[in-house]
Amino acid sequence: MKCALCHTRKGKRRCKVTSAQVICPSCCASIRRNECVGCDFYETSLAFHIELDPDYEPAIINRIAVDRLKDGEAMLDVALREVDYYAEFKVQGRSYVQELAKGLESTGKQLSSHAQSEE
Numbered sequence: 001m002k003c004a005l006c007h008t009r010k011g012k013r014r015c016k017v018t019s020a021q022v023i024c025p026s027c028c029a030s031i032r033r034n035e036c037v038g039c040d041f042y043e044t045s046l047a048f049h050i051e052l053d054p055d056y057e058p059a060i061i062n063r064i065a066v067d068r069l070k071d072g073e074a075m076l077d078v079a080l081r082e083v084d085y086y087a088e089f090k091v092q093g094r095s096y097v098q099e100l101a102k103g104l105e106s107t108g109k110q111l112s113s114h115a116q117s118e119e
Contacts, residue, residue: 003027013041037066057096058085 003011004021011022017035028041036042046066049059083089089096 005031015039037069055090056085057089058083061097061100 001011001022003009003024003026004015004018005023005027009024009026011024013023013025013028014020015023015028015031016039017031017033023031025041029045032042032045043066046059046063049056050063083096085096088094089099
């Protein structure tokens with residue numbers, strides 16, 4: 001059976017994101033995102049990335065988020081920005097975690113000021 005996405009490689013795994021269609025490992029890796037939480041292939045990929053580079057901050061953050069979920073709980077549905085971690089952060093000596101925290105802090109301030117203005 002061919003992959004439901006690329007139609008070229010052999011489909012080997014059922015995918016939650018594509019409504020349980022059978023897809024190939026390559027397409028699986030290319031569409032991985034928050035909805036994949038609970039999928040063995042997603043969990044394995046996080047562990048693999050951390051094993052390759054123990055300082056790989058995006059995988060560490062995702063691992064912490066997944067570990068904190070309760071059974072059946074979904075990750076927050078937030079807009080994610082694609083990041084080239086090594087070019088944008090590691091090579092420049094910047095911290096992905098610190099910038100993520102700054103973004104969350106400013107979002108919290110915006111939400112707080114918006115709530116106060118509605119009162």
